[in-house]
Amino acid sequence: xxxxxxxxxxxxxxxxxxxTAPGTPLSGQGWKLSRSGAPGKxxxxxxxxxxxxxxxxxxxxxxANFRGFSLDMLDHSGPAKFEYVHDAGSLLCEGRIAWGRGSxxxxxxxxxxxxxxxxxLGFATPREDELFMLMMANINLEFVREVHSAGIGxxxxxxxxLGTHGVTLDYIQGVNHAGYRNLRAQDYIDLRxxxxxxxxxxxxxxxxYEIPARQVIDLRxxxxDSNFVRDLQVYxxxxxxxxxxxxxxxxxxxxxxxxxxxxxxxALSADEIIGLRxxxxPADFAVEARSLGFHFTxxxxIDLRxxxxDxxxxxxxxxxxxxxxxxxxITQLRxxxxN
Numbered sequence: 298x299x300x301x302x303x304x305x306x307x308x309x310x311x312x313x314x315x316x317t318a319p320g321t322p323l324s325g326q327g328w329k330l331s332r333s334g335a336p337g338k339x340x341x342x343x344x345x346x347x348x349x350x351x352x353x354x355x356x357x358x359x360x361a362n363f364r365g366f367s368l369d370m371l372d373h374s375g376p377a378k379f380e381y382v383h384d385a386g387s388l389l390c391e392g393r394i395a396w397g398r399g400s401x402x403x404x405x406x407x408x409x410x411x412x413x414x415x416x417x418l419g420f421a422t423p424r425e426d427e428l429f430m431l432m433m434a435n436i437n438l439e440f441v442r443e444v445h446s447a448g449i450g451x452x453x454x455x456x457x458x459l460g461t462h463g464v465t466l467d468y469i470q471g472v473n474h475a476g477y478r479n480l481r482a483q484d485y486i487d488l489r490x491x492x493x494x495x496x497x498x499x500x501x502x503x504x505x506y507e508i509p510a511r512q513v514i515d516l517r518x519x520x521x522d523s524n525f526v527r528d529l530q531v532y533x534x535x536x537x538x539x540x541x542x543x544x545x546x547x548x549x550x551x552x553x554x555x556x557x558x559x560x561x562x563x564a565l566s567a568d569e570i571i572g573l574r575x576x577x578x579p580a581d582f583a584v585e586a587r588s589l590g591f592h593f594t595x596x597x598x599i600d601l602r603x604x605x606x607d608x609x610x611x612x613x614x615x616x617x618x619x620x621x622x623x624x625x626x627i628t629q630l631r632x633x634x635x636n
Contacts, residue, residue, distance in 0.1 A: 328381075328390050330399040332371060333357040339368070341381065343388065343403070343433065354433045371397045384437040385411050385428055405429055414438055418445045420453055427453050434460025443469060450482035462486045471495030476502045477510060484510045493517050504530055512538045521545045532558055540567040547571045556580020560587045562595065569595045578602045589615045597624025604628045610636075 329342040335357045342355040358381070360368070366379035374395040381388040386408045392401015407428055416422060418441060423431060436456050443466055444450050450459065464485045472480070472488060475498035491514045498513060500523040519542045528551035529535065536544065544567055553574060557565065560583035573583075576599045585608040586593055593601065601624055613636070614627055622630075
């Protein structure tokens with residue numbers, strides 16, 4: 298299913314309320330057409346104006362969607378008359394072409410077969426403005442059948458909202474294949490709006506996470522991605538979703554985790570890792586401490602760093618023959634000015 302750009306300029310009204318106002322006639326309807334950079338396509342714009350509202354849909358459309366139009370027509374100036382054909386109906390376009398561009402007005406012609414199938418699947422008969430919205434959202438019969446069979450939505454508003462938010466048939470199938478079932482139309486819309494890709498859901502499932510769609514959205518909103526989840530797995534961690542968010546929010550990076558692992562900390566909890574990161578304990582400090590023969594706990598590493606102990610000081614302690622000192626003892630030395 299193709300994705301269409303959707304833009305609206307609204308003055309003094311909420312978009313969804315305007316779009317669903319019963320019996321609102323289509324007026325101020327216009328089209329524009331020009332060459333596209335994509336082979337076999339043209340750039341087609343449809344515009345509708347009503348009091349307080351202006352809607353524009355602009356996209357690259359296959360030439361196969363037109364009847365009575367060819368690219369050669371853009372090479373000549375003069376009147377133009379053609380059809381833009383969609384499952385929901387046709388736009389009967391009239392206007393003029395000049396300097397490689399065309400513009401004019403259109404009349405909406407509903408497709409009775411589309412309306413009949415909508416009714417057969419339990420959807421209401423669309424008003425003229427709703428039919429136009431279905432066309433703008435590129436809602437075809439294949440999409441309608443999938444939504445119906447999956448139990449995703451049961452109203453024209455569901456169909457329109459899914460389409461205008463960029464929820465395609467491929468996206469629905471991808472989310473379902475990733476393991477999510479019994480989602481509502483709004484769930485797919487929220488997932489899509491928040492940038493959740495089916496691959497991310499699959500990676501979470503492979504990592505052993507079975508969490509609601511809302512939590513998946515929360516992970517993505519906080520910047521948690523597939524690489525972060527996979528790196529945690531390598532480190533042997535599978536914290537609950539809220540801890541995943543906390544680790545990411547506190548600046549715990551895969552590189553930081555790898556450094557801690559190299560320092561011999563292979564079984565830390567999420568809270569311990571966050572504590573080390575919050576207190577500014579560099580992973581290489583932990584690595585160097587281990588290489589100098591010291592075996593500190595995470596709490597000792599934090600206390601050492603809080604008291605200004607760095608790798609240079611540890612090396613001085615070691616070279617003085619005191620490598621058997623504990624973390625608290627080294628902290629006391631540092632606090633008393635022993636250099």
